Amino acid sequence: MTTDDSTALRASRSTEVTRLERVVVRFAGDSGDGMQLTGDRFTSEAAAFGNDLATLPNFPAEIRAPQGTLPGVSSFQLHFADYDILTPGDRPDVLVAMNPAALKSNIGDVPRGGTVIVNTDEFTSRNLTKVGYESDPLSDESLEPYTVHHVAMSTLTKGALESTGLGKKDAERAKNMFALGLLSWMYHRPTEGTERFLREKFAGKPVLAEANVLAFRAGWNYGETTESFATTYEVAPASLPSGTYRQITGNLALAYGILAAGQQSELPVMFGSYPITPASDVLHEISKHKNFGVTTFQAEDEIASIGAALGASYGGALGVTSTSGPGVALKSETVGFGVMTELPLIVIDVQRGGPSTGLPTKTEQADLLQAMHGRNGESPVPIVAPASPGDCFDAALEAARIALTYRTPVFLLSDGAIANGSEPWLIPNVETLPDLRVNFATEPNATDGSGEFWPYVRDTETLAREWALPGTPDLQHRIGGLEKQDGAGNISYDPDNHERMVRLRQAKIDGITVPEATVDDPTGDASVLALGWGSTYGPIGAACRRVRAAGLPIAQVHLRHLNPLPANLGEILAAYDRVVLPEMNLGQLAQLLRARYLVDIISHTKVAGQPFKAEELADTFTDIITSSNGKEGHL
Amino acid sequence: MTAIDLGLPALGGLDDVPTTEEPGKAKDYKSDQEVRWCPGCGDYIVLNTVQSFLPSLGLKRENIVFVSGIGCSSRFPYYMNTYGMHSIHGRAPAIATGLATSRPDLSVWVVTGDGDALSIGGNHLIHTLRRNVNLTILLFNNRIYGLTKGQYSPTSDQGMVTKSTPMGSVDTPFNPISLALGAEATFVGRALDSDKKGLSEVLGAAAAHRGSALVEIYQNCPIFNDGAFDVLKDKDEAASRLIPLRSGEPVTFGPQGEYAVVRSGFGGLEVAATSEVATADIVTHDPTIDDPAYAFALSRLDDQTLTHTPTGIFRQVQRPTYDDAAREQVSKARHDKPADLQAVLTGNDTWTVS
Ligand code: SF4
Numbered sequence: 001m002t003t004d005d006s007t008a009l010r011a012s013r014s015t016e017v018t019r020l021e022r023v024v025v026r027f028a029g030d031s032g033d034g035m036q037l038t039g040d041r042f043t044s045e046a047a048a049f050g051n052d053l054a055t056l057p058n059f060p061a062e063i064r065a066p067q068g069t070l071p072g073v074s075s076f077q078l079h080f081a082d083y084d085i086l087t088p089g090d091r092p093d094v095l096v097a098m099n100p101a102a103l104k105s106n107i108g109d110v111p112r113g114g115t116v117i118v119n120t121d122e123f124t125s126r127n128l129t130k131v132g133y134e135s136d137p138l139s140d141e142s143l144e145p146y147t148v149h150h151v152a153m154s155t156l157t158k159g160a161l162e163s164t165g166l167g168k169k170d171a172e173r174a175k176n177m178f179a180l181g182l183l184s185w186m187y188h189r190p191t192e193g194t195e196r197f198l199r200e201k202f203a204g205k206p207v208l209a210e211a212n213v214l215a216f217r218a219g220w221n222y223g224e225t226t227e228s229f230a231t232t233y234e235v236a237p238a239s240l241p242s243g244t245y246r247q248i249t250g251n252l253a254l255a256y257g258i259l260a261a262g263q264q265s266e267l268p269v270m271f272g273s274y275p276i277t278p279a280s281d282v283l284h285e286i287s288k289h290k291n292f293g294v295t296t297f298q299a300e301d302e303i304a305s306i307g308a309a310l311g312a313s314y315g316g317a318l319g320v321t322s323t324s325g326p327g328v329a330l331k332s333e334t335v336g337f338g339v340m341t342e343l344p345l346i347v348i349d350v351q352r353g354g355p356s357t358g359l360p361t362k363t364e365q366a367d368l369l370q371a372m373h374g375r376n377g378e379s380p381v382p383i384v385a386p387a388s389p390g391d392c393f394d395a396a397l398e399a400a401r402i403a404l405t406y407r408t409p410v411f412l413l414s415d416g417a418i419a420n421g422s423e424p425w426l427i428p429n430v431e432t433l434p435d436l437r438v439n440f441a442t443e444p445n446a447t448d449g450s451g452e453f454w455p456y457v458r459d460t461e462t463l464a465r466e467w468a469l470p471g472t473p474d475l476q477h478r479i480g481g482l483e484k485q486d487g488a489g490n491i492s493y494d495p496d497n498h499e500r501m502v503r504l505r506q507a508k509i510d511g512i513t514v515p516e517a518t519v520d521d522p523t524g525d526a527s528v529l530a531l532g533w534g535s536t537y538g539p540i541g542a543a544c545r546r547v548r549a550a551g552l553p554i555a556q557v558h559l560r561h562l563n564p565l566p567a568n569l570g571e572i573l574a575a576y577d578r579v580v581l582p583e584m585n586l587g588q589l590a591q592l593l594r595a596r597y598l599v600d601i602i603s604h605t606k607v608a609g610q611p612f613k614a615e616e617l618a619d620t621f622t623d624i625i626t627s628s629n630g631k632e633g634h635l
Numbered sequence: 636m637t638a639i640d641l642g643l644p645a646l647g648g649l650d651d652v653p654t655t656e657e658p659g660k661a662k663d664y665k666s667d668q669e670v671r672w673c674p675g676c677g678d679y680i681v682l683n684t685v686q687s688f689l690p691s692l693g694l695k696r697e698n699i700v701f702v703s704g705i706g707c708s709s710r711f712p713y714y715m716n717t718y719g720m721h722s723i724h725g726r727a728p729a730i731a732t733g734l735a736t737s738r739p740d741l742s743v744w745v746v747t748g749d750g751d752a753l754s755i756g757g758n759h760l761i762h763t764l765r766r767n768v769n770l771t772i773l774l775f776n777n778r779i780y781g782l783t784k785g786q787y788s789p790t791s792d793q794g795m796v797t798k799s800t801p802m803g804s805v806d807t808p809f810n811p812i813s814l815a816l817g818a819e820a821t822f823v824g825r826a827l828d829s830d831k832k833g834l835s836e837v838l839g840a841a842a843a844h845r846g847s848a849l850v851e852i853y854q855n856c857p858i859f860n861d862g863a864f865d866v867l868k869d870k871d872e873a874a875s876r877l878i879p880l881r882s883g884e885p886v887t888f889g890p891q892g893e894y895a896v897v898r899s900g901f902g903g904l905e906v907a908a909t910s911e912v913a914t915a916d917i918v919t920h921d922p923t924i925d926d927p928a929y930a931f932a933l934s935r936l937d938d939q940t941l942t943h944t945p946t947g948i949f950r951q952v953q954r955p956t957y958d959d960a961a962r963e964q965v966s967k968a969r970h971d972k973p974a975d976l977q978a979v980l981t982g983n984d985t986w987t988v989s
Contacts, residue, residue, distance in 0.1 A: 112956065237988075239988070242988050244986070245988060246985045256979065256980055263976050289979065290968035291973065292974040295961055301730065301758060304726070304732070307723075307729030307732075311737075312734060315741065334723060337722060414877065428980060429977070430976045446929070471697055476719075478712050478720070478721065479721070480719075
């Protein structure tokens, strides 16, 4: 077979074709097996085909965890469908297990009747012992509940690559492409994109490009020619709103949002950062786009990265810093300084499991109280949380709007699930993006007629102070972390002044205009409200659909603004008998809302490093709805 | 002060800062804020020297920014009628790095102390010097924590009894000049608070230097560490202790020039009696030597007891600055490929739903 042309593979389809609405596929293997790449490509194929999709990568924190062990397992889950979906799926319909470790650590998630495709070559007694299998699951009864396909992927790949002259070891490394080819065949995926991708990726190494394309085709042909697979599946394109789409991850969308904020504000961006999982990709991406007038500064530590961003804000740039929870702990001091000096600053926190170093590659929402309260003194900071990968773009623009309009640090709380997860994204038209331009001070403004510039004279509507840039004649002034005299901005230890300034800073943040919360209650008669924030949007929404499909009413509200909260939230909460709030922490938002609105919120929490499953939330919601029936007047 | 041509573009530290025909006088640089250091504090005299010196730069006053950390000396910006930021403990070099990188039209000064720069902010200081950000850093070294009322600092003498070391400090002190040279600072100088002329000379060269210029100023704290540098100010003692560094001149000192600096083993330097060494063996000071080892050896002549204390400019070499290079990357990127947000958002892999 020659691979010089890029003609698409065409199936003769002697097999039976079943139409499905949705499928969840999980690729699992050793960290070195290339599962993330395989998943990415399968995702691109689904996107190119027009399915709606959502993905969930899951990988160890170690770069090269010991081979073949349970901690070394890396997986990538893709949910694709012919309708709009909200989550990467709870349980895989198909599990591709490249070794015993991958099988052992993932089989528990596969529902009975699910399909398991295993690479039998890796099921050696040594590998089985390594992960504690006492007998070979491929020959005992343990996999009986599943449809299992035994495929000697390593052997077949090596065989297919004999003509390339690659050594056995190198040849075997292409087995992930064999698996991708097989799955692509099973689901009638378009293959041109993958072949093009492989040729581009290995442009400098034609032998490897050839080998990977050959392995990919071998996998496809294996499905086509052997009789082990009686059925193939088709998932039709989804009818999403019309427009041009691309696939996007949360971190990429965040980076684009920052670029857009720089353009829309017409300010240079100073992006200070220090490498940290899972936020580093934002730095990587932004550093590729210096032509947008963006300076990226990889600092000596988290503290310097936010310091440089704030220093640039003082000089009239849009200062941005990105990190994860442990980095926020180090940046807190400078965030407080930004609160005191009232300068614009965006602090991106891509949350991960904590406390301390915690779970670097796993997701959690447990930095909410850190963002809200993790500073000395009364130090209010606005918080914006994106709901999905694509929403990170809009959330970044919204954070910039607040930071620039109100001259304040703003927290942007993403998390590991949406940072690395991807979804189709309706590409925005840049003409429709918000205007973020600001006015700098040009004139002395002292209210005592002295002709001085007073840095703490406020706009009566927003309470934002004037932003006077160094270099502006006659506006020389000093700012700093000591308490400021209201208006003039000189150091003041006066008790009444401090009281006034603390309240003014709080009032400024409380007065930020944010959109009202919208209630999704299709039947209009729900008595239970499912509330959420950030990345739980998908599973909560999917759970609500399931509950409604079962004939039970439920309302959903999702919060993007956590500080300040939408003005109508109290009224909404009061209108429902029960409010359930799932969070990937121990109830942090629930605590804030209970204190604020005196509503007895049912806090449903999980801190397993993984997003909620729609199924578990649907069960929880159903229980609450059915148990609250007959409890009218609970409030 | 002319910059030394090392074959690199001979840019001065202030070349991008707008100048004025009317730079004003010292009083124009005084803010309306009452100066609140303790009576007799060395900070006063440094403030006066800086205020008298700045007009000589001929810059627009609004293009000068003082950024400080926390400590007695870090109140400095409040007293200057320029732009100023009294920032966070130890973080001034980081904040100033962001400001200087995004605003080449500003003359950015960092004011810091021994605790601020060498203890809590040590990491930022060394990395700023290593990057060679175009900043002038004034390090007020009084060898004590003043603002927190008298604990030992990273430059305090070993054995020093303070509020937090009733049995004497067991810490080994830093030599700030050695530290800066270890970080390969491109400009390192030292002056005494009381020496207006010497300080002004070093400040002038530091401001003209493109890159990070660190100036250590021995500053007396009459309240918590009074007289720490008295031996250097004492009429009888000073001449035999201070080693004035003058570029191109042999390094000799003493009331009658009876001491000289000569080479010792391992590339080091030592003090010898001028009468006992050949003239050819006496070191001729050259701050432009690229290898920081020479300036480092000069800094090691001083062993905390102030027996032999070089003052003036230890090192003054040219090396590309971080901020120039960072701006160059941005302007090159802009020149090579105009920003097209729509194209970036769209990417290469799209599909259309109709
Ligand atoms: S404590 Fe010392 S350093 Fe601080 S102001 Fe007083 S005299 Fe100056």
